[in-house]
Amino acid sequence: MISTKGLNFKYNEQASFSFPDINLGIDENLLIIGSSGIGKTTLLHLLAGLLESNSGSINLYGQDISKLTQHQIDKFRGQNIGIVFQKPHFVNSLTVKENLQLAQYLGNKKDQNRIIDILSSLDILDKENKKPKKLSQGEKQRASIAMAIVNSPKLILADEPTSSLDDENCDRVIKLLKKQASEFKAQLIVITHDNRLKKHFKKSIKL
Amino acid sequence: MNIFKLSIKNIVSKPLNSILSLALLIFGIGIISLMLQLNSLIKTQMDNNLKGIDMVVGAKGSPLQLILSAVYHIDSPTGNISVEDAKKIKNNRMVGSSIDLLYGDNYKGYRIVGTEQKFLDLYKAKIKEGRKWENPFEVVVGSKIYSKLNINIDDELVSSHGLRETGEEHADQLFKVVGLLEPSNSVIDQLIVTSPQSIWDLHDDHDHGSEEHEEEHEHDEEHDHEHDEEHDHEHDEEHDHEHDEEHDHEHDEEHDHEYDEEHEHDDKEITAMLIKFKSPMNIIQFPRQINEDTNLQAAVPSYEISRLFKLFGFGIETLTYLAYLIIIVSAFSLFINLFNSMRERKYEMALIRTLGSSRRQLSMMIIFESLILTTVGFFIGLLVSRLGVMFVSSLMEESLNYNLKSFGILNEELWLLGLSIFIGLISSIIPALQVYNLNISETLADE
Numbered sequence: 331m332i333s334t335k336g337l338n339f340k341y342n343e344q345a346s347f348s349f350p351d352i353n354l355g356i357d358e359n360l361l362i363i364g365s366s367g368i369g370k371t372t373l374l375h376l377l378a379g380l381l382e383s384n385s386g387s388i389n390l391y392g393q394d395i396s397k398l399t400q401h402q403i404d405k406f407r408g409q410n411i412g413i414v415f416q417k418p419h420f421v422n423s424l425t426v427k428e429n430l431q432l433a434q435y436l437g438n439k440k441d442q443n444r445i446i447d448i449l450s451s452l453d454i455l456d457k458e459n460k461k462p463k464k465l466s467q468g469e470k471q472r473a474s475i476a477m478a479i480v481n482s483p484k485l486i487l488a489d490e491p492t493s494s495l496d497d498e499n500c501d502r503v504i505k506l507l508k509k510q511a512s513e514f515k516a517q518l519i520v521i522t523h524d525n526r527l528k529k530h531f532k533k534s535i536k537l
Numbered sequence: 538m539n540i541f542k543l544s545i546k547n548i549v550s551k552p553l554n555s556i557l558s559l560a561l562l563i564f565g566i567g568i569i570s571l572m573l574q575l576n577s578l579i580k581t582q583m584d585n586n587l588k589g590i591d592m593v594v595g596a597k598g599s600p601l602q603l604i605l606s607a608v609y610h611i612d613s614p615t616g617n618i619s620v621e622d623a624k625k626i627k628n629n630r631m632v633g634s635s636i637d638l639l640y641g642d643n644y645k646g647y648r649i650v651g652t653e654q655k656f657l658d659l660y661k662a663k664i665k666e667g668r669k670w671e672n673p674f675e676v677v678v679g680s681k682i683y684s685k686l687n688i689n690i691d692d693e694l695v696s697s698h699g700l701r702e703t704g705e706e707h708a709d710q711l712f713k714v715v716g717l718l719e720p721s722n723s724v725i726d727q728l729i730v731t732s733p734q735s736i737w738d739l740h741d742d743h744d745h746g747s748e749e750h751e752e753e754h755e756h757d758e759e760h761d762h763e764h765d766e767e768h769d770h771e772h773d774e775e776h777d778h779e780h781d782e783e784h785d786h787e788h789d790e791e792h793d794h795e796y797d798e799e800h801e802h803d804d805k806e807i808t809a810m811l812i813k814f815k816s817p818m819n820i821i822q823f824p825r826q827i828n829e830d831t832n833l834q835a836a837v838p839s840y841e842i843s844r845l846f847k848l849f850g851f852g853i854e855t856l857t858y859l860a861y862l863i864i865i866v867s868a869f870s871l872f873i874n875l876f877n878s879m880r881e882r883k884y885e886m887a888l889i890r891t892l893g894s895s896r897r898q899l900s901m902m903i904i905f906e907s908l909i910l911t912t913v914g915f916f917i918g919l920l921v922s923r924l925g926v927m928f929v930s931s932l933m934e935e936s937l938n939y940n941l942k943s944f945g946i947l948n949e950e951l952w953l954l955g956l957s958i959f960i961g962l963i964s965s966i967i968p969a970l971q972v973y974n975l976n977i978s979e980t981l982a983d984e
Contacts, residue, residue: 375978380891401895408893415981419888421543423550431538436893477892 331356332377332485332517337386339372349373349386350535359511359518361527364537370521373537374489377519378411379403391484408437412478412516414488414507418470420462426473427458430480437481448476451513452506471503479514486511488520492527504530540898544905551878558874559914561867562960566918566953568860571925572853573949578926579849583609583842586724589659591817592824593836594618594626595809600836601845607638607809608838610648610724613700614641617806618833626810626827631819636811639736644694646702647682649712649729651736657718659811660725666690667716673735677716679726690714694729696739710739737805864960872964875907879968886972887980900969904962911961915954919946 332354340346347369354360364370375381377388379395388395391410395403420429430445449455452472457465465473471491478486488507492500504520504527511518520527528534548555586608595603596616605612620637627635636659639651650656654669657677667690670677678688688694693711697704712731720726812835814820824835879886886899 371982372978375981378891380978380981401897404890404893404895407891413891415888419884421885421889422882423546424538424543428538428546432543432889433892435538436889436898438893481893 331389331391332519333389334377335387335389337373337376337388338384339369339376339381340384346384347372349376349537352535354517354519354533357517358533359508359531360520361531361534362519362521362537363523363525363528363534364521365523368537370523370537371489374413374487374519374521377485378413378487379407405438408433409439409481410484412481412483412486414474414478414486414491416490416493418462418474420470420473420477422461422463425459425461426454426465426476429462429473430476433477433480439481444482445480448480448510448514451510452476468499472506475507475510479510479516482514483516486516486518488518488522490522490524491520492524493522497526500524500526540894540902541905544902544909547882547902547906548909554874554878555910558871559867559910559917561863561870562911562914562957563918563921565860565864565867566915566957567921567925568863569857569953570919570922570950571929572857572860573947574922574926575929576849576853577947580846585722586660587838587842589813590811590838591814591820592812593809593838594623594812594827594833595836597832597834600834601841603809603834603836604838604841606640607811608724610640610650610728614808615834617808618810620805620807622831622833623807623810625831626812626833629823631814631816631823633813633815635813637733637807638809638811639733639806640808641700642696642698642707642736642739643700643702643704644682644696644712644729645686647679647686647727647729648700649676649696649731649736651731651733653733656730657725660721660723662721662723662725663719665717665719667714669716670731670735671715673732673738674710674712675715676712676729676731676735677718678714679718679728679730680720681726682729683714683717688714688717690717707739733807864956868960868964871907871910871960872967875903875965875968876971879903879972883975883980886975887977890975890977891981896973896975899975900973903969903972904965907965907968908958908961911957911964912954915957918953918957919950 332352334349334352336351337349338347339349349369352360362370362373372381376383377390379388379398383396386396390406393406395406398406420426421432424432426449427445430448434440434445445458446455449458452475454465454469454472454476457469457473462470462473478488486507491507492503495503507518507520508530510516520531590608593603593607595607595614596618598615602612603615606614623635623637626632634655636653636656637651638656640648642649657663657669662679664677665680667677676694682688692714694714696707696710696712698707699705712729712735718725718730814823820837824837827833827835889899889902890896
């Protein structure tokens with residue numbers, strides 16, 4: 331259950347964004363599509379609690395996150411939201427497995443088996459003791475999905491996951507995301523300017 | 538995985554960076570700790586050897602040289618003094634006890650000292666194997682010498698004249714090892730000890746040849762004893778002169794005999810004399826009296842050594858200030874390093890926040906990193922200083938036959954640990970605050 335109402339964010343007088351309301355059922359995925367500079371990333375950051383809106387409310391699973399303190403939002407995000415960034419990023423001093431362990435630690439969860447499950451489901455179990463920098467682009471992408479879902483989040487937010495990929499890989503990544511989301515019972519919201527993704531989603535919003 | 542482990546991983550993953558940011562701290566801590574160690578080791582070593590010696594009497598010259606040669610055996614003697622002169626001082630009522638020393642020969646660079654047996658008691662030296670010397674040319678060997686040169690009981694040693702190995706060898710007169718000493722952690726560990734007679738004989742030998750030598754041997758055993766009795770006999774003589782002729786006759790004979798010996802004594806010399814006073818009060822007046830009224834020199838070891846330390850101390854102090862300056866600079870170097878690495882890892886920091894880390898946890902990560910670094914730096918610094926001590930010790934051992942061994946941690950070094958931790962804290966304050974106030978959204982959008 332995700333709903334937003336009258337969301338508004340203002341960087342300054344020139345750059346302020348108003349966003350359409352979102353209402354999403356418990357097992358629905360959503361595509362948010364819009365061209366560059368329209369505030370896509372801003373919306374994603376608002377939903378993830380990384381930014382605080384100037385007005386409006388965000389209700390995630392019965393929790394109005396605009397009412398939480400910074401510390402509570404951090405905890406809430408760690409436990410309920412997984413984020414897939416445009417470019418995969420990791421803590422470079424840690425191995426893939428250690429990155430996932432760190433995510434679990436910060437999300438107050440600890441489950442060694444789940445790490446193995448996810449890595450084998452993403453077909454990168456043999457890379458668990460590698461440093462992220464040693465992975466190929468495709469492996470990095472999959473590892474970053476692992477990071478997003480390791481804490482069994484209710485919501486996966488993906489920011490332009492396919493923008494730099496060719497058609498074939500674009501297809502592969504979005505299918506993988508959807509598959510992982512449904513396999514681990516999470517909702518998926520993808521924010522993108524990539525029109526190729528439209529056919530993969532029943533529900534979409536245009537900014 | 539937790540924040541502390543993450544800090545360690547961050548440090549270990551860039552070992553070169555970490556070492557570089559610590560180089561100055563290690564250097565500073567190393568120097569200060571080395572100074573502290575050397576200062577304390579030399580002081581203990583010096584003090585250990587000073588126990589029970591209030592004053593040293595020897596020939597005129599530099600008082601420091603007299604102390605260094607007679608107490609520490611690391612300098613040449615100032616010259617010799619006659620037994621006659623020495624006796625006058627011994628008889629002074631302020632003197633509690635005294636020990637004669639004769640030195641000026643060596644075996645492979647280790648000094649041979651002719652002295653009385655109470656010399657062993659002065660350093661609480663115990664016989665480990667064999668016995669004390671009794672006859673001339675019997676020697677007892679200090680622990681460092683026999684373990685280094687592999688000397689055993691009944692070995693015979695050829696001494697050389699002078700204090701260096703290269704001196705002329707006394708090949709015709711061998712010293713026989715009759716005892717080995719237990720380690721006493723004092724100067725006696727590096728000495729070969731024998732009776733004064735051995736040294737006199739060794740050098741008489743050159744003048745008189747070997748025939749007379751045999752004769753002397755016979756008197757030797759009772760030598761000290763008779764020496765002490767001489768005065769009494771002389772007294773007795775005056776009083777009893779007319780009373781008992783028979784006895785007197787016998788006595789005369791004995792006296793003649795002694796007289797010869799005393800005569801011989803007159804041209805005998807010793808190198809120095811260690812004196813203990815009856816009362817510590819005498820330390821002020823008596824040495825001055827000797828220096829002014831006689832042709833002998835009296836020096837007070839504790840005074841000379843503290844004078845020496847003042848000279849040393851100036852150098853040590855300067856170097857220590859320099860090292861503190863280096864440590865202050867090291868705080869800057871560490872700060873700049875942390876600051877840069879934090880900027881480099883800005884995106885990582887934002888990622889960690891999105892994973893659910895609080896601001897406080899992230900700041901702690903930076904502070905931990907800094908504290909771990911400086912603590913490790915402290916221990917590396919300590920290690921460096923110990924290597925330094927070993928190096929200096931090997932130098933001293935080579936040139937002075939002195940060794941300094943003790944690797945305990947001094948209290949002052951604990952204060953250095955405190956200082957290191959403090960440096961770690963202040964260098965990380967600004968980077969930690971910056972991480973605390975990191976704008977995650979902006980950072981992520983930047984990429």
